[in-house]
Amino acid sequence: MNTTQKDVDKLLIDQQKPIPWDTVLKKIQQKSGDLAFQTWFSRLTLHAVVGKIVTIAAPNTFILNFVEKNHAIILKNALYEATGQNFETTFIVTDNAEDQKIIQTIAHEIKTVRCAPPKSAPQLNQRYSFENFVIGSNNQFAYTSSLAVAEAPGRKNFNPLIIYGNTGLGKTHLLQAIGNFALSEETAERVLYAPAIKFVEDFMKAIVHKTKSPVEFHRRYRDIDILLIDDIQFLAGKPETQNQFYQVFEELTARKKQIIISSDRHPDEIKEMNVRLLNRFSGGLLVDIQPPNFETKIAILKKKAEQDGLSLPPDVLETIATCPTENVRELDGLLIKIMAYSNFTGHEISVDLIRQVLGETVTSMRNPVTTSDILTTVALEFGISRNKLCALSRAREVAIPRHVCMYFCKKFTNGSLATIGVTFNRNHATVLHAIRKCNELLASDALFKEKVERIEKMLASR
Numbered sequence: 166m167n168t169t170q171k172d173v174d175k176l177l178i179d180q181q182k183p184i185p186w187d188t189v190l191k192k193i194q195q196k197s198g199d200l201a202f203q204t205w206f207s208r209l210t211l212h213a214v215v216g217k218i219v220t221i222a223a224p225n226t227f228i229l230n231f232v233e234k235n236h237a238i239i240l241k242n243a244l245y246e247a248t249g250q251n252f253e254t255t256f257i258v259t260d261n262a263e264d265q266k267i268i269q270t271i272a273h274e275i276k277t278v279r280c281a282p283p284k285s286a287p288q289l290n291q292r293y294s295f296e297n298f299v300i301g302s303n304n305q306f307a308y309t310s311s312l313a314v315a316e317a318p319g320r321k322n323f324n325p326l327i328i329y330g331n332t333g334l335g336k337t338h339l340l341q342a343i344g345n346f347a348l349s350e351e352t353a354e355r356v357l358y359a360p361a362i363k364f365v366e367d368f369m370k371a372i373v374h375k376t377k378s379p380v381e382f383h384r385r386y387r388d389i390d391i392l393l394i395d396d397i398q399f400l401a402g403k404p405e406t407q408n409q410f411y412q413v414f415e416e417l418t419a420r421k422k423q424i425i426i427s428s429d430r431h432p433d434e435i436k437e438m439n440v441r442l443l444n445r446f447s448g449g450l451l452v453d454i455q456p457p458n459f460e461t462k463i464a465i466l467k468k469k470a471e472q473d474g475l476s477l478p479p480d481v482l483e484t485i486a487t488c489p490t491e492n493v494r495e496l497d498g499l500l501i502k503i504m505a506y507s508n509f510t511g512h513e514i515s516v517d518l519i520r521q522v523l524g525e526t527v528t529s530m531r532n533p534v535t536t537s538d539i540l541t542t543v544a545l546e547f548g549i550s551r552n553k554l555c556a557l558s559r560a561r562e563v564a565i566p567r568h569v570c571m572y573f574c575k576k577f578t579n580g581s582l583a584t585i586g587v588t589f590n591r592n593h594a595t596v597l598h599a600i601r602k603c604n605e606l607l608a609s610d611a612l613f614k615e616k617v618e619r620i621e622k623m624l625a626s627r
């Protein structure tokens with residue numbers, strides 16, 4: 166038979182004179198008053214008594230911390246009065262699910278505060294500004310083009326501006342930044358931001374179901390200087406709406422009004438899209454956003470934390486940035502979760518706290534990738550020997566795979582740049598250079614990117 170800690174605790178309780186917990190609670194209630202009692206004590210239960218140590222169970226960490234910090238004396242005294250003996254107290258939390266719920270609530274509040282109602286255009290969130298956008302090699306071109314368009318909307322070669330890239334990489338942020346900038350710097354008077362799905366909805370109401378005025382629909386999408394349409398891929402397979410959008414497009418561009426469009430993929434890869442529309446798209450400027458590299462992830466986290474009034478030390482930022490996500494929204498979500506947890510427990514944000522909070526995320530990579538795994542896999546994919554990867558040779562056929570190894574070491578192992586350097590007989594600056602080089606190649610060389618993705622899949626599926 167398996168004996169659990171609970172069984173042991175119970176045995177020890179049984180062997181001792183039982184503590185009259187109800188009496189203890191009554192004593193506390195007399196001392197603390199009804200309100201404090203209801204809030205902090207009524208849900209405490211007796212978990213175990215071992216020798217002179219009483220373990221008390223609290224329903225969540227919030228109550229636990231508060232009672233432990235502020236009311237331990239009341240508890241001790243009540244225990245003494247009820248039993249005639251002196252006990253030490255320790256605490257545990259009974260239900261982690263309750264903790265998670267409270268953390269979610271706090272996280273939700275942080276998000277709500279962040280998305281405070283905008284002052285200028287009703288569809289724009291002022292938090293999405295160019296100043297708040299962190300520039301990295303992954304998004305530099307998209308950023309510069311967006312700024313150029315915001316400064317001088319309607320220029321021929323920049324119309325439309327199309328920004329495409331995976332979800333969570335900053336497309337909506339840039340679109341809204343253009344709108345915010347144009348309004349505040351007065352490069353345009355009337356700006357409309359609309360997710361494509363909203364355009365579909367408006368079209369259906371005005372033209373198909375006729376529950377809204379078609380005149381209003383036309384005015385809404387035509388009486389403007391800048392039209393920002395987010396997630397155009399939602400128009401796929403909706404020929405009527407596409408026709409309508411084509412007309413809006415033609416009218417606005419004829420009047421030199423600026424159109425900016427985002428898409429989660431290259432427009433040519435959107436299936437069932439009107440060819441005329443695709444032709445128009447190719448007449449403008451097409452820019453992509455790639456996932457951020459490690460340094461950019463750190464810079465983004467730093468910026469986000471600063472916006473919430475927090476200055477986080479480098480080791481903390483690095484620990485969050487090593488989490489296996491390339492999606493900035495998810496990265497930000499992790500930061501919010503950590504902030505909520507820190508608020509909730511009253512503990513400062515530290516590497517230990519992050520490990521605690523992100524335990525699941527980090528340990529979900531059940532088989533941590535080791536440097537040795539990386540060397541073997543990269544050597545295999547590039548068809549060279551493992552030894553060459555760590556040798557001093559600077560020949561290109563070895564240097565590139567070595568860069569890839571360093572890139573993956575940074576991504577998958579906890580090693581600092583200096584530690585990674587040791588494996589390859591190089592210093593930290595060389596490792597940094599290698600990672601940058603690798604990111605550049607990822608952005609510019611499709612074949613190289615395919616190779617690296619293949620290696621990553623192999624590493625992930627070991």
Ligand code: ADP
Binds near residue numbers: 339494
């Ligand atoms: P997308 O529209 O591409 O799915 P979003 O623009 O909604 O992504 O970005 C998701 C979140 O990440 C937003 O909170 C956004 O502010 C943030 N974000 C993305 N890229 C950056 C960046 N380079 N700098 C600062 N924040 C960023």
Ligand code: MG
Binds near residue numbers: 333336337338395396
């Ligand atoms: Mg978006």
